[in-house]
Amino acid sequence: MARLVSQIAIVTGAGQGIGRAIALGMAREGAKIVVADLNATTAIAVQEEIVAGGGTALAVQTDISDEESVRATVAMALQEFGRLDILVNNAGIFPTSPVEEMKEQEWDRVIGTNLVGTFLCSKSVAPQMLAQRSGRIISLTSGRAFHGAKHGAHYAASKAGIIGFSKSLALELAPSGITVNVICPGITDTAQPRGHQTEEQIYAQGQRIPLGRIGQPEDLVGPAIFLASDAAGFITGQTILANGGGIMW
Amino acid sequence: MADKIAVVNGGAGGIGQAVVKRLARAGYAIYILDSNQQAGQATVDQLRQEDCQAEYRAVELRNGAEIKSVFAAIERDTERIDLLVNLAGGTLHKHPIQEFPLAEWREVIDVNLKATFLCCQAVCQPMRQRRTGVIINTSSNFGITGGAGRTAYAAAKAAVIAFTKSLAVEMAPHGVRVNAIAPGLTATARVRRGYSDTQWSQLGERIPMGRAADPSEIAEGVAFLASEESGYITGQTLHVNGGMIFN
Numbered sequence: 001m002a003r004l005v006s007q008i009a010i011v012t013g014a015g016q017g018i019g020r021a022i023a024l025g026m027a028r029e030g031a032k033i034v035v036a037d038l039n040a041t042t043a044i045a046v047q048e049e050i051v052a053g054g055g056t057a058l059a060v061q062t063d064i065s066d067e068e069s070v071r072a073t074v075a076m077a078l079q080e081f082g083r084l085d086i087l088v089n090n091a092g093i094f095p096t097s098p099v100e101e102m103k104e105q106e107w108d109r110v111i112g113t114n115l116v117g118t119f120l121c122s123k124s125v126a127p128q129m130l131a132q133r134s135g136r137i138i139s140l141t142s143g144r145a146f147h148g149a150k151h152g153a154h155y156a157a158s159k160a161g162i163i164g165f166s167k168s169l170a171l172e173l174a175p176s177g178i179t180v181n182v183i184c185p186g187i188t189d190t191a192q193p194r195g196h197q198t199e200e201q202i203y204a205q206g207q208r209i210p211l212g213r214i215g216q217p218e219d220l221v222g223p224a225i226f227l228a229s230d231a232a233g234f235i236t237g238q239t240i241l242a243n244g245g246g247i248m249w
Numbered sequence: 250m251a252d253k254i255a256v257v258n259g260g261a262g263g264i265g266q267a268v269v270k271r272l273a274r275a276g277y278a279i280y281i282l283d284s285n286q287q288a289g290q291a292t293v294d295q296l297r298q299e300d301c302q303a304e305y306r307a308v309e310l311r312n313g314a315e316i317k318s319v320f321a322a323i324e325r326d327t328e329r330i331d332l333l334v335n336l337a338g339g340t341l342h343k344h345p346i347q348e349f350p351l352a353e354w355r356e357v358i359d360v361n362l363k364a365t366f367l368c369c370q371a372v373c374q375p376m377r378q379r380r381t382g383v384i385i386n387t388s389s390n391f392g393i394t395g396g397a398g399r400t401a402y403a404a405a406k407a408a409v410i411a412f413t414k415s416l417a418v419e420m421a422p423h424g425v426r427v428n429a430i431a432p433g434l435t436a437t438a439r440v441r442r443g444y445s446d447t448q449w450s451q452l453g454e455r456i457p458m459g460r461a462a463d464p465s466e467i468a469e470g471v472a473f474l475a476s477e478e479s480g481y482i483t484g485q486t487l488h489v490n491g492g493m494i495f496n
Contacts, residue, residue: 170457170492170495171492174492175458210421210484211421212421212422215481216481219480222473222478222480223478225478226473231470231472232470232473233466234462234463234490234491235470235487235489235490236457236492237457237492237495238488238495240482240487241485242479242481242482243481243482244421244481244483245417245418245484248483248485249485
């Protein structure tokens with residue numbers, strides 16, 4: 001039985017990796033997906049993939065670090081579908097630099113995208129969810145939020161910030177029946193770690209993870225659907241770690 | 250015969266009844282372990298009326314030998330236990346520390362923590378041999394926040410979290426996942442009886458979502474942790490508490 005029938009979901013960074021898997025997974029559960037990505041080409045490709053599978057999707061080029069762009073995306077979603085049930089804050093960037101050499105501009109870009117972008121998207125969907133008195137906001141953090149990241153201090157800070165932000169937003173929106181939760185992947189088999197690690201390094205990490213392998217994008221789909229579904233209606237402000245036991249919290 | 254077997258320790262309690270119903274709906278044949286024979290048999294009868302397979306086994310949680318033999322018998326009959334849910338437990342005794350009798354303190358630890366250990370131990374070897382299995386233990390918001398008068402219960406429930414993490418690390422190489430669920434205030438008959446109407450509504454107001462959990466909402470969390478959808482989740486604690494505390 002499909003669990004998200006006719007729900008409208010915005011998934012940011014849905015053009016690739018974890019965002020794409022979550023978008024496809026929610027579409028399989030009957031949700032109509034706004035495929036938001038900075039890269040219009042990949043967004044359209046995922047839209048076509050959803051439509052080919054019998055689903056409904058709308059690709060929108062979105063820069064989550066830009067308030068106007070985010071507002072426009074939400075407006076387009078509302079114009080197309082008339083309501084908003086789910087926001088998945090997945091988009092993020094992960095450049096690397098040692099703190100000593102880190103340019104302020106790079107710091108601003110990472111915080112501005114990962115953390116401020118999550119704030120902007122959440123802020124932009126809040127009025128509609130408050131009016132509906134229902135909604136689910138699900139944000140992606142990272143194991144780096146818990147154990148830090150060598151050469152990724154801005155990334156770790158942004159991802160830890162998402163947890164603090166989400167707990168606070170959960171408190172603000174709980175009286176209106178809107179839940180706000182976080183999903184924490186471990187290292188996942190996507191393009192992201194390939195920016196700064198070799199294939200060997202990536203797969204070697206699987207041996208140190210209790211379940212014996214690195215994550216696949218599909219591993220995050222079940223938790224995302226669960227948090228978006230009726231089944232998780234009393235869960236808010238929490239962080240679900242789907243990381244093979246890599247960090248236990 | 251259902252193709253999956255779940256043993257639910259404490260399956261006749263307030264949360265337990267909701268959990269066994271939900272698991273039966275997910276296709277499990279259920280073995281209910283409970284010290285309350287009357288409630289255990291009644292829950293089994295109810296499940297059978299809904300065409301679900303269910304069995305009741307009496308178990309005294311402080312009797313390690315009995316726990317062992319009950320699990321051994323189920324293992325012999327079914328040749329598979331796919332899921333163990335340890336729900337049995339409770340506050341049992343509330344006293345200020347200076348008045349807490351040692352015997353009662355020990356009882357709380359035994360029923361909430363030691364019984365969880367013994368039940369896990371009983372299924373670990375067969376699950377390891379079959380290289381599959383899921384274990385779900387029960388913590389509580391008190392395991393994180395503590396509670397006046399509940400030194401024993403809070404200690405036991407915090408300990409369940411650390412025990413769960415340790416067992417998760419031990420069992421992960423063998424394909425067995427171990428997680429905990431941590432309910433907040435839950436509207437079971439037993440809990441509800443402990444409060445006046447005024448107290449109850451005041452408690453609800455302190456919860457961000459404005460109310461206690463329905464037992465069915467805890468059951469949904471258990472069903473998620475039991476399912477393949479949480480296949481990459483182990484060693485974690487799922488808090489179902491309306492935002493009462495955050496992990």
